[in-house]
Amino acid sequence: MLRTGLRAAEGKNPGEFIVPSRSGHGLHRVSGLGVGEAQERCDCEDFLARQAPCAHIYFVRHWIANPTEPGSCAQGSLERQIRSPRSPTYGLARRREGEHFPILLKELCKGVSEPARDSSLAGRKPIPLRDQVFCAIQKTYECLSAERTSYVRAQAARTGFIERNYYFDIISKFLCRPESTDILMDVLARSVFPLRAFENRCVTDSTGFRTTRFHQYREEKYNPGRRNTWLKAHALVGVRTHAVVSVDISEGSAGDAPRFPVLLQRAKDAGFEFKEVLADKAYNSRKNFDVAESMGMTAIIPFKSSQTGQAKGSSAYHRMFLFFSYHREKFDEHYRDRGQVEVTFGAIKQKIGETIMSRNFHAQVNELMCKLIVHNITILIQSMYSLGILPDFLEPRKIAPNPSKDVHPLAAAPADLELGLLLNHAQSFLPTVSSDLSGSNR
Secondary structure: OOOOOOOOEEOOOOOOEEEEOOOOOOEEEEEOOOOOOOOOEEOOHHHHHHOOOOHHHHHHHHHHHOOOOOOOOOHHHHHHHHHOOOOHHHHHHHHHHHHHHHHHHHHHHOOOOOOOOOOOOOOOOOOOHHHHHHHHHHHHHHOOOOOOOHHHHHHHHHHOOOOOOOOOHHHHHHHHOOOHHHHHHHHHHHHHHHHHHHOOEEEEEEEEEEOOOOOHHHHHHOOOOOOOOEEEEEEEEEOOOOOEEEEEEEEOOOOOHHHHHHHHHHHHHOOOOOOEEEOOHHHOOHHHHHHHHHOOOEEEOOOOOOOOOOOOOOHHHHHHHHHHHHOHHHHHHHHHHHHHHHHHHHHHHHHHOOEOOOOOHHHHHHHHHHHHHHHHHHHHHHHHHHOOOOOHHHOOOOOOOOOOOOOOOOOOOOOOHHHHHHHHHHHHHHHHHHHHHHHHHO
16 A cells, blocks of 8 residues: 555455555555445455554545556555646635635644633632643744734634734743653654554654754954854654654754654654654664664664664664665665655744744743644645645544545545535635546546
């Protein structure tokens, strides 16, 4: 599944399909698609554990909706549909992004737990925590100051996304609180959770974000030796979707290798089951190889010229050293996707900005977290258009109904009354997308 040249084959019974697995070993049986009111089912472990549509069901949905596309949803085709500017869904997603963003953000903020409050205390009712998270992330998406986004909060209050139009200082107060980091970390994990069925490989690296900006005139005249202070974001990124799965933020001088186990553990806690993790030479250590192997992953990390293959208690390190030394071409085939993390960092900085405007350290960390959440939401919007998925935090706790052959998978996804606006927008362009895709495939 999701590999070039693999296709879905119809089974013996109506609505039954045989789909190759993502690893290329074994087959999975998908049933109940396009047959009356029957429920969609798959015999893979992911579906049995979550009772929700898996990657194999999404594959068959796409295959049914695009019968003229041979070998549809192959890995190369999938990645082109997600990121290629020439894809019709890419442009449509960008044009509709501003309309869908607050809707997805509101649903994402519903999972924020409100702190307990003593009912005996007098005074004004506190501002809901989910509204504070909404305002902070929305302000980051607009790339403006808290004061200049007052009109955005007023519009959000009129449309019911937040309870009322709050004063701009609630954003600064929320960002300056140290406990806000854990809240935003949870929001980041849930923002990428719907994409876990499409990711089985990840790549990790770090990048810096400036905290202040100095003009050249000031540097030359007053203090030419002054430099920007910056934060370092250690991120784990999905190879296919470029979504940030987990992150750890530190000072600019912090090392990369010690953050490797933390990123993998957070990704595992978020529900991801990666098979490979790619990293550069800075992460090469026996401990990191052992940690990746203990979590069921293979660490693809190159070796320095001065390193030797002595195991010293780490068999995973020794095996990878032999593979790197004697099978370099095969190693490079796996390692060539490491550059996808650089593409992700470039996209974040180009679209949301590389400068952090906050001055307080905790506010700087939280502002950077908001930037990564904004990036993940935009990736979700693009995936809704290109892959035909509806994020799990928008779906009821039941199995999705069956799409017919004439209905796009996104239009057939379940929804409640609060998602009417989102689905109305999506359904309005789905026939155009299907015709454009069919024409491009011909």
